[in-house]
Amino acid sequence: MGQPFHYQYLDVDFGESLQAMTKSLNLVYDSDNLYYWKSIDLSNNTLTGEIPQNMVFLAGLLNLNLSHNHLIGEIPFEIGNMTSLESLDLQMNNLSGSIPQSMSLLYSLEVLNLSYNNLSGSIPTGHQLQSLDDPSIYSGNPNLCGPPLKMSCESPKRDDNNDSNSKHAGDKDNWFYLFIEFGFVVGFLVVFFILLLKRNWRYDYFRMIDSGFNWLHVLTALALERWSAERA
Template sequence: MRTVFNGAAIALTFLSLLLLSPVTFSEKCNPQDKKVLLRIKQELNNPYLLASWDPETDCCDWYCVECDIKSHRITALIMQSSVPDTNLSGHIPPSVGDLPYLQNLEFHKLPRLTGPIQPTIAKLKNLKYLFIEYTNVSGSIPSFLSQLTNLQLLHLSTNNLTGSIPSSLSQLPNLESLHLDRNKLTGPIPESFGSFKKPGPDIILSHNQLSGPIPASLGQIDPERIDLSRNKLEGDASVLFGSLKRTQILDVSRNLLSFDLSKVDFPKQSLIWLDLNHNNIYGKIPVALTKVENLQQFNVSYNRLSGQIPQGGELQKRFDVYAFFQNKALCGSPLPPCKK
């Protein structure tokens, strides 16, 4: 009996030590991935956002991290903060390129994140989603991003990026959404964007300093959303339209565009948002616009349109004077009547 008692006591003591031990024997996180994450934390000056990144715990349970449920490799690194004064500072960590299974990389609302887009990101061949938004990341948009052939979403909005848009981005065969808005980009829209794999990604380039004509090649693709507003684009934008296109949102407002609106065909079923305000667009408003079924936002103000606004459709019912005003030769409800 004494021997049995001593054996049971030893077993209970061992079990107690096991439960109290800081070492987690069932840790799932890949050891190499864990080393990389701890290096990333150090490269970002050990911010509070990553306080849960404790070497003594399983990194699959850490904040900002997601693991694959089978392989337990790191597949997502999502760093975002709702606190403007976060102490996360420095450059994008070069070590992010050492997470080979990463599919989603996000840096969002981190105002003290600076420096360029790191070249090591080019190593992430499995990357599908790259979001760098609302930061102070600067420098040019690197052409090496075209090597990430699995990319589906490339969102680089609201940063301090400068220079021209790399034409090589059109080589991304799986891209569904391209957001480069609210930066300081200059130069033309690349002609190569017309060679995106059809139907082409949503293209959001607004709030930059882009110049030159809209490439005629853009007429070869058919994205659901195009926003080129608040740039310095010139010439003809009619290539973006077409009665058979699936365009839902088209915004080219606040540019220097000049073309005859009366010769434009509009998507009748898909179009819900059309904003052309503050350009040099001329001609008459086509009667076909009254037949667009689901138009919810419409603005042609501050142009050089003329003639009577087409009557009997939805334009007068849905949109007030502010959608049409500051076209000196335009008349008819909701503007003043045309002179006889």
């Protein structure tokens, strides 16, 4: 379980207008359009813990700014449910993990900033995210890869474990063949010295070889004679 998301409620009388940071701009909402303003701006506080998972059900939210805090954990997996979101600013936190693929469903998103966190993996693809092609919105996350960043996700990472296993397997094969060659040499020398020292065995051995050659010669001659007869 992650740490709870801590924040304080602040009761403020906005009066006839309100100045708010949205889409990376300081905008002023007057009394006529303040009713339609749907935004959460908790930036530049000391918020800790993880982003609440329930926040993804705020489907009508237009602006979410949680930047410059101490948030940890991952970006909610179902953040794509916030379909009305036009501006999302999560920069300068300690968020980790990958960027959810569902973020590509934020078709209204015009401003995004995920810089200076600990995010990793490939940046999701999608029509709306591809239009946000400024690499600076992902800067400060050295383990991110894919467009619009220059770091490619296709470069294979060296697996030291596989290399080590392959090396051990190769060593075993080398020892196996070495033992086979050693056994062949030893066997040959044993037979050679036995034949060298035992005259009777040596005669019998060569007599057996001669008989073998004679038998092979007879078989070859008979085969050739049969083959010639069939051809005729």
